[in-house]
Amino acid sequence: MRRERVSDDIYVFTSELYAQVTASAVVTREGIVVIDTLPFPIETREMIEYLRALGQGPIKYLVNTHWHGDHTNGNYLFDDNIEVVCHRRCQQLMEELGQDALNESRENTPLLDEVIIRVPDIVFDEGDLVLHVGSKSIEMTLTPGHTLDSTVAYVREDKVLLAADTVMPVPYFVWGSRQEFKNSLKLLKEYNLESIVQGHGEVLLRGEIPASLESSIRYLELLEQKVSEVVEKGRGKDALEKLTIDRCGKSRIPLNGLVQDLHRANVFAIFDELTGNKIE
Structure with a gap:
């Protein structure tokens, strides 16, 4: 697992085992918000241990940006008192498809044998959801395209977008809708951003963002x-x-x-x- 900081309080963790999947953490003394998990238990455990060792606030929330296992397989590793948050569509799709998808992945990946599906327990539906933790406001918005339930998390104070698979080196829409994907990418162009954390791959910096979004559209x-x-x-x-x-x-x-x-x-x-x- 590779880690970096995109601002004083935002950490990005990148899988070195599968497809450069990213997870992020917004750290405050009043609590930590984690955005997505990593694909394999060994890396998610390493991420959790690192966040605990920072000596800041406890992990308060885990946000799932969409139902795919490479971003949610680690849910079960978080303490029961940590609230797992997602869009209602994500909860529904994880309940309907999550176990079958995990079983299929396990066929060739023994590292997933211990994984247990943990479905989020707090959902939002209409409009946006804003999590206020310490000095940070994290705004979650539905951005379908990659999947029907895809969301992004925008940290207002840092102007950092934790975009998950709504922003990738190449848009991938087999599980979603290419037209909705275009609409979502156009929406992101309206944000005032210092950086975008992609769901896979490198962090995009301010000067790269306009061309990258336009290239994907x-x-x-x-x-x-x-x-x-x-x-x-x-x-x-x-x-x-x-x-x-x-x-x-x-x-x-x-x-x-x-x-x-x-x-x-x-x-x-x-x-x-x-x-x-x-x-x-």
């Missing part, structure tokens, strides 16, 4: 355009394979190349939607 538009052209010409799998991530305006390098797999899944998801066919 353009990627979604260009990808739909190119797949639509393939469908209109009656072409199939071979043509789809030629729609590389580079041709859609994104680099193939981030996340040690994993972005190429995410991009390919996006391509086939759009094809399936437009044709009703399933290509393996």
